[in-house]
Amino acid sequence: MADQRFTGTSSYIATDDLTMAVNAAVTLQRPILVKGEPGTGKTQLAIEVAQSLGKPLHEWHIKSTTKAQQGLYEYDAVARLRDSQLGDDRVHDISNYIVRGEVWEAFESELQPVLLIDEIDKADIEFPNDLLRELDRMEFFVYETQELVKARHRPIIVITSNNEKELPDAFLRRCFFHYIKFPDLETMAQIVDVHFPGLKRELLREALNAFYKVRDVRGLKKKPSTSELLDWIKLLLAEDIPPEVLRGGDSKKAIPPLYGALLKNEQDVHLFEQLVFLDRRNNPQ
Amino acid sequence: MLIPFFYMLREGGMKTSITELLTLLEAMKSGLAGQSVDDFYYLARASLVKDEAHLDRFDRIFAAYFKGVEDSLADLVQAVPDEWLRHQAELMLSEEERAQIEALGGFEALMRALQERLDEQDDRHEGGNRWIGTAGTSPFGAYGYNPEGVRMGQEGSRNRSAVKVWDRRDYRNLDDSVELGTRNIKVALRRLRKFAREGAADQLDLDDTIDKTARNAGLLDIRMVPERHNAVKVLLCLDIGGSMDDHVRICEEMFSAARSEFKRLEYFYFHNFIYESLWKDNRRRHAEKTPTLDIMHKYGSDYKLIFVGDATMSPYEIVYAGGSVEHWNEEPGAVWMQRLLNTFPKAIWLNPEPRERWDYTPSTKLVRELMDDRMYPLTLAGLDSAIKTLH
Numbered sequence: 224m225a226d227q228r229f230t231g232t233s234s235y236i237a238t239d240d241l242t243m244a245v246n247a248a249v250t251l252q253r254p255i256l257v258k259g260e261p262g263t264g265k266t267q268l269a270i271e272v273a274q275s276l277g278k279p280l281h282e283w284h285i286k287s288t289t290k291a292q293q294g295l296y297e298y299d300a301v302a303r304l305r306d307s308q309l310g311d312d313r314v315h316d317i318s319n320y321i322v323r324g325e326v327w328e329a330f331e332s333e334l335q336p337v338l339l340i341d342e343i344d345k346a347d348i349e350f351p352n353d354l355l356r357e358l359d360r361m362e363f364f365v366y367e368t369q370e371l372v373k374a375r376h377r378p379i380i381v382i383t384s385n386n387e388k389e390l391p392d393a394f395l396r397r398c399f400f401h402y403i404k405f406p407d408l409e410t411m412a413q414i415v416d417v418h419f420p421g422l423k424r425e426l427l428r429e430a431l432n433a434f435y436k437v438r439d440v441r442g443l444k445k446k447p448s449t450s451e452l453l454d455w456i457k458l459l460l461a462e463d464i465p466p467e468v469l470r471g472g473d474s475k476k477a478i479p480p481l482y483g484a485l486l487k488n489e490q491d492v493h494l495f496e497q498l499v500f501l502d503r504r505n506n507p508q
Numbered sequence: 509m510l511i512p513f514f515y516m517l518r519e520g521g522m523k524t525s526i527t528e529l530l531t532l533l534e535a536m537k538s539g540l541a542g543q544s545v546d547d548f549y550y551l552a553r554a555s556l557v558k559d560e561a562h563l564d565r566f567d568r569i570f571a572a573y574f575k576g577v578e579d580s581l582a583d584l585v586q587a588v589p590d591e592w593l594r595h596q597a598e599l600m601l602s603e604e605e606r607a608q609i610e611a612l613g614g615f616e617a618l619m620r621a622l623q624e625r626l627d628e629q630d631d632r633h634e635g636g637n638r639w640i641g642t643a644g645t646s647p648f649g650a651y652g653y654n655p656e657g658v659r660m661g662q663e664g665s666r667n668r669s670a671v672k673v674w675d676r677r678d679y680r681n682l683d684d685s686v687e688l689g690t691r692n693i694k695v696a697l698r699r700l701r702k703f704a705r706e707g708a709a710d711q712l713d714l715d716d717t718i719d720k721t722a723r724n725a726g727l728l729d730i731r732m733v734p735e736r737h738n739a740v741k742v743l744l745c746l747d748i749g750g751s752m753d754d755h756v757r758i759c760e761e762m763f764s765a766a767r768s769e770f771k772r773l774e775y776f777y778f779h780n781f782i783y784e785s786l787w788k789d790n791r792r793r794h795a796e797k798t799p800t801l802d803i804m805h806k807y808g809s810d811y812k813l814i815f816v817g818d819a820t821m822s823p824y825e826i827v828y829a830g831g832s833v834e835h836w837n838e839e840p841g842a843v844w845m846q847r848l849l850n851t852f853p854k855a856i857w858l859n860p861e862p863r864e865r866w867d868y869t870p871s872t873k874l875v876r877e878l879m880d881d882r883m884y885p886l887t888l889a890g891l892d893s894a895i896k897t898l899h
Contacts, residue, residue: 243550247535258560288710288735301712301730308728348768389768395558396527402560 235264235271236406236413244401245272254358254380256343256395259403261385262448269339269381278379279332282339283325285346291353294326294340298367318368326357327372335376344384351394359397406449408435418453419460429469430456433479437486440495447485455484513573517556520569524556531555545574709734742766743807743852744775745782747817748790750833755860758886759816762858766814774807780821781841782848783832800844804851812898813848813855816886819875820861826874845878855879856894860886 229245231237237245245268248255257265273280283294303320306313313319323331329338343351357363361374382398384390406414408431415427434455438446447455458481459469468480479485486492510529517524532555535541541548549570557566709732716731723729744766746759766773776786776798785797824831826841849855857875859866863885866872876883882897884890 239546240550240553243540243547244554247540247551247554250538250540251531251535253531255554256558305728392523392525392558396525398558399531399554400558401554402563 229272229275232271232275234417235267235275236410236417237268237271238404238406238410241268241401241403244399248381248399249276249379251399252377252379254340254382254398256382256384256390256398256400257403258384258386258400260405260446260448262450263403263405264449265383265403266339266341269337269341269383272379272381273337276337276379279334279336280339281325281329281332281336281378282341284341285343285350287345287347289346289350291346291350291357292324294324294354295357295363295372296324296327296365297322321365321367326363329378330361330372330374332375332378336378338378338380340380340382342385343382344386344390348389351390355393355397411449411452414449415453415456419456422456422460423466425466426459426464426469427456429466430459433469434485437479437482437495440498443486443491443494444488445486445491447487451485451487455481458484513569516573517566517569520565522557522562522565522569528556528558711735738769738771740770741772741807741811742770742774743803743811743813744773745786745813745815745817746775746777747780747815748777749779751818751820752860755818755886758860762816762886774811776803778817779834780817781825781832782815782844783835783837783841784839784844800848804847807852809852811852811854813852814894814898815855815857817857817859818861819857819859819866819872819883820869821871823870823874826871826878842874842878849879854898855882856897857883858886858890858894859883863890 228242229237229249230242244255247253249272257268259265269282270280272278298317299320299322303314303317326338329336358380361377362371364371411431411434412427415422415431430452434447434452437443462481464480482495483492486495510533514524514529532552535551535555536548541551552570553563553566557563711733713731713733716733717729720729720731721727744763746763752759763775766775776788777790777793778786779793782800784801785799786803787793787797789796821833822831825833826845829838829840830836831840857879859872861869861872866876866883872883882894884894884897
């Protein structure tokens with residue numbers, strides 16, 4: 224397993240530090256915890272790791288109501304009760320009512336799988352603690368059937384977090400950690416390039432300049448991120464906007480076209496328009 | 509071989525554990541970092557740092573340990589926002605002050621001397637005129653009176669004549685991630701819980717199911733109810749800046765605990781006293797204000813209003829129009845306070861100053877009267893009685 228190395232894919236640019244963190248996690252078979260601004264490709268990472276290493280992917284998306292147990296298995300007592308009322312034969316075998324969760328599925332996988340635990344911070348504050356043993360030993364016990372489920376191959380576990388809650392220390396100690404920084408201009412150009420190969424250089428340069436200028440506007444509630452940039456470029460291409468239009472120069476003087484794709488919050492749009500308006504009034508051309 | 513580095517990290521205030529060090533060594537043993545220093549750095553970072561807030565600290569310790577001290581100067585300067593370095597130095601200084609800085613060999617020299625002293629000095633220092641610490645006349649440190657002083661971080665502001673305030677508090681909001689000591693506060697706040705069932709029905713109501721099934725001649729009739737949530741709503745107003753600097757830590761702990769305990773928590777900042785507007789982001793306090801009237805209209809009277817402030821100010825700031833230290837207020841703060849209290853009958857004031865000192869400050873007395881004596885010290889005991897009042 225150690226001979227397989229993740230180096231990014233044709234559709235995902237991974238920086239050196241990210242590659243190192245992923246490879247360390249793959250080699251030592253520990254989970255990797257990925258944090259970063261929304262829209263910097265945290266979830267995408269697991270998908271790309273699975274793809275580039277040729278491994279099956281299991282996704283477990285966490286919500287505020289998710290319990291750790293649900294990832295392992297659930298005992299559908301209600302269905303069993305209903306079946307017993309109807310006199311169904313299935314009712315005699317309790318294992319008919321054990322519903323497997325994503326973690327169990329990953330443990331049973333024939334090949335070493337990649338398991339994505341997405342947005343772990345959405346769940347209750349105790350959630351990560353409830354998974355300590357499962358992630359450490361890669362096994363758990365099914366009380367209803369008195370069965371020990373052990374992973375056939377220790378899965379590569381990718382955990383993402385948006386920092387809404389602090390994660391417990393005991394949990395953090397078992398993981399590798401990587402914080403995805405917002406990409407610099409150069410990396411961003413590479414990222415755009417893998418998504419839109421053959422994009423006119425001029426358009427790319429102007430689009431990136433306009434984008435970073437919007438990001439620099441102070442006081443935005445939600446700064447546009449990589450995924451917003453990619454959407455925006457898609458729109459620019461669809462509308463066939465020439466690069467000259469983007470070169471309005473200062474973002475303060477001209478509103479970039481289709482900026483609705485970059486700013487997702489009405490207050491931000493409002494603030495942005497106000498700034499442009501103020502600037503025009505102060506420096507009439 | 510990494511053990512001294514490990515202890516250096518711990519001394520630097522990072523909570524790196526032995527498990528993590530062993531993980532790093534294991535990773536190195538499997539040849540992950542064989543190629544270059546960069547690889548080793550990435551690997552060490554991925555295994556030892558678990559919080560992006562510590563990345564900068566780790567970088568500096570790493571640099572100091574592995575490259576020698578000369579590189580730390582660059583890191584140190586980077587840790588300070590460019591704006592401070594550029595604008596403060598170039599624009600804010602008067603000719604006179606610039607001449608004074610020249611006396612020490614100019615701005616660059618000041619920075620270099622600072623770094624040298626940071627390296628030389630390794631423990632806390634107070635008084636004197638050379639070491640960085642508090643209450644001295646050295647150009648570096650807090651609470652100093654040297655006009656060309658560089659104010660260091662961590663401490664609050666006392667004498668505001670330092671050339672540059674490296675005090676991150678000035679451009680950082682209250683950090684609600686302070687965990688140390690918040691557990692007790694969380695437990696105290698927990699008493700304010702009020703459970704209610706709202707939202708989607710996703711839990712089995714056993715009693716009702718048995719009842720309905722029995723009525724249904726034994727045929728199963730499943731009844732579901734929504735999960736119980738903490739339904740209490742809290743409006744938190746925090747005094748910030750000035751005399752509150754002494755209490756930043758306890759306020760952060762309080763804020764952090766409240767943030768995680770109450771799902772419906774709205775918070776606003778004010779300075780010294782409540783007037784016609786409050787703000788949510790302390791960095792943009794002059795640009796983005798929320799009118800107090802809007803707050804009163806937006807949040808229902810079922811919100812519990814909690815003020816956190818030391819109530820230490822000039823009495824004029826409370827009772828007179830135009831008394832505010834920051835701006836011209838058309839109506840006295842007391843009027844605004846009364847309006848808020850009419851809208852939110854469940855209100856308390858938490859004061860981080862010890863109770864013994866309250867009687868010496870006329871403004872504290874005034875605020876207490878305004879609040880109908882619902883002022884409590886910001887201690888666990890005070891919090892307990894405060895929450896009883898809120899119930």
